[in-house]
Structure formats: structure tokens, C-alpha cells
Amino acid sequence: MLVMLLLVTLVAGGVWAAVSSIKRSEILVRERCTAVVGPDTFELAPDQAANAALISGIAVQRGLPARAASIALATSIQESKLRNIGHGDDAGPDSRGLFQQRPSQGWGTEQQVMDPVYASNRFYEELEEVPGFEALPITEAAQKVQRSAYPDAYADHEGEGKAFASALTGHSPAALNCVLKSADAPGDPTAVLEQLELAHPGLQASVEGNQLYVAAEDTTGWAVAQWAVASAKELQLESVAFGGLNWERASGSWSTADTRTGTVVITLAADA
Incomplete structure (x- = not known):
């Protein structure tokens, strides 16, 4: 019993240390969005x-x-x-x-x-x-x-x-980037859909787990993708993929990726 308690204490201490380390590493992160x-x-x-x-x-x-x-x-x-x-x-x-x-x-x-x-x-x-x-x-x-x-x-x-x-407006692909701290709550698909409808109404969208799929092509697709990046802090988003590129909250940058043709893929934070 004593051994089990010691193991639990060690694991809990390790998790606490890991979380604390992550939080300390983000103290110096200056959240911002840039456009080039x-x-x-x-x-x-x-x-x-x-x-x-x-x-x-x-x-x-x-x-x-x-x-x-x-x-x-x-x-x-x-x-x-x-x-x-x-x-x-x-x-x-x-x-x-x-x-x-x-x-x-x-x-x-x-x-x-x-x-x-x-x-x-x-x-x-x-x-x-x-x-x-x-x-x-x-x-x-x-x-x-x-x-x-x-x-x-x-x-x-x-x-x-x-x-x-x-x-x-989608005329400059991947020209907007946001550097953010880790999400502090899970993303809510309903909230994302509501905000998407306000900014870009009438688009076909579906939810699978913690991912949102929005049917959009070319300029509209980039407008939606960069709307999502700009809204990532407010809506607790982890990544946005479109047009062969993927923005990730963890890296705060765009990188090449395999993406779905004609679809903006928005991944929500699963937990805080």
C-alpha cells in the first residue's frame, strides 16, 4: 500500500512538474497576430x-x-x-x-x-x-x-x-499568422459554427470529433482559413489546414502539409 501511494505521488508530481514547466515556458510568449x-x-x-x-x-x-x-x-x-x-x-x-x-x-x-x-x-x-x-x-x-x-x-x-x-479576404494565402499560448479550455464546435456563420455564411460545414470541415475553394477557402487563425485564441483552435499548408498553434507558424482539396480543416482544442 505504501509503495502504491509513493508511485501515485511520484506520477502526480511528474505531471505537475510537466504542466508547470509548460506554463513557465509560456510566460514570455507575447501573443500577437501578424499580416505580411x-x-x-x-x-x-x-x-x-x-x-x-x-x-x-x-x-x-x-x-x-x-x-x-x-x-x-x-x-x-x-x-x-x-x-x-x-x-x-x-x-x-x-x-x-x-x-x-x-x-x-x-x-x-x-x-x-x-x-x-x-x-x-x-x-x-x-x-x-x-x-x-x-x-x-x-x-x-x-x-x-x-x-x-x-x-x-x-x-x-x-x-x-x-x-x-x-x-x-483570401487574396494573400497564408499571409496571416498568430503566435498564441496554449488553449485554456476545450474548443466548442457549436461556437465555431456560429462565428463562422456570422463571418462567412452559407458554407457547408460538418463536425467530426474535434475537427470542423468547411467546404471552400480558392480565395474563399483562404479567407475562411485565415479567419480561423485570427479567431484561434477566442475559439480555442489548435490548427487550420488548407491549400497544402497547415497553421499550428503549438508552433505559431504555417508549414507544408497534405490537405483535403476544397476543404478547410479546423482542429479544436480537445482539453485545457
Whole structure:
């Protein structure tokens, strides 16, 4: 009996030491998501990247060019740092949400503008009314929608907007990467499907165990794959595979892999 207790204690101690070692090794991990365009690399925090993925996905839903997503992302970075904030500032005390839209100026109710899906669609509705917005400088197009007191500020985020929009609309394969700590909870397939439907509705998807299979080709496939990488922290995802490449949370990088043709394979964390 004493020998058994000693063995159990040793095993438990070994497991504790292993877990503690892993946790200690992650203390210095700085979680971030990057997008690369040409020689330039831009960075967002994971929660910002998840919002960028939703905003870009809604541009794809509406059949808009990647340029529209670039304008929207540059605008949201300037207005809210790509966070769904519930307060305004001196210039707009009632401003709310990802785009700091003001209920007093007809953008919708406070509840509506705090809904990222509603807010993104309202931004694009206004942008679509701007003649030739695709050819305008980003700061000019954004200002025609936002009517900001600081119209030149949007230009500061043009590079970030272009890089993340190009990746998240699927035009730049494997251009978005996230470095994350280990998942702290199991992934929920239902939650992933719900978020996928918000960003990229109408796609055929199925669940087998802790894997989600999404039927998508070419640009759409890369938009979905990089949406999943950008959302990996929020949705507790371990890997995303598409187009001969696989992103792994453990390595924080893309690598070559055998993948299913026309299918994005999303693997959820099985346990914390």
C-alpha cells in the first residue's frame, strides 16, 4: 500500500512538474497576430485580429472588393483600435462600437452599433454610397463615411488595413499568422459554427470529433482559413489546414502539409 501511494505521488508530481514547466515556458510568449504584404509586416493583438476577421468577412459577404475591407479596417483601427468599446470621447460622447458610430447621427440605436455585425454592415452601406470609393485614397474614402474631426488620421493605418484585408479576404494565402499560448479550455464546435456563420455564411460545414470541415475553394477557402487563425485564441483552435499548408498553434507558424482539396480543416482544442 505504501509503495502504491509513493508511485501515485511520484506520477502526480511528474505531471505537475510537466504542466508547470509548460506554463513557465509560456510566460514570455507575447501573443500577437501578424499580416505580411510585400516587405512589410503589421501586428495586432489576437482580439483585434478576430474583429478584423469579422469586418473583412462581412465585406466578402457583401461582394465588395478587398479595398473596401482595407478602408473599413483602417477606419476601425483609428476609431476604436479594433475593439468594440462602449464609450465615446469629447468629440462624440455617444460614439460606440468598432467604428464609434453615433446614435445621435442616425447610425442606429446604441444596442445596434455595439453589435459588430450590424456596425460593419452599416459602415459598408455608407461606403457603397460613395462614388468611386475603390479609387479614392483610404483616408478620403473613410472620411466621407465617418465625417471625423480628424480626417487625416485614417492615413496612418493604411498599411495595416491593406495587409490584414488582403489576408482576411483570401487574396494573400497564408499571409496571416498568430503566435498564441496554449488553449485554456476545450474548443466548442457549436461556437465555431456560429462565428463562422456570422463571418462567412452559407458554407457547408460538418463536425467530426474535434475537427470542423468547411467546404471552400480558392480565395474563399483562404479567407475562411485565415479567419480561423485570427479567431484561434477566442475559439480555442489548435490548427487550420488548407491549400497544402497547415497553421499550428503549438508552433505559431504555417508549414507544408497534405490537405483535403476544397476543404478547410479546423482542429479544436480537445482539453485545457
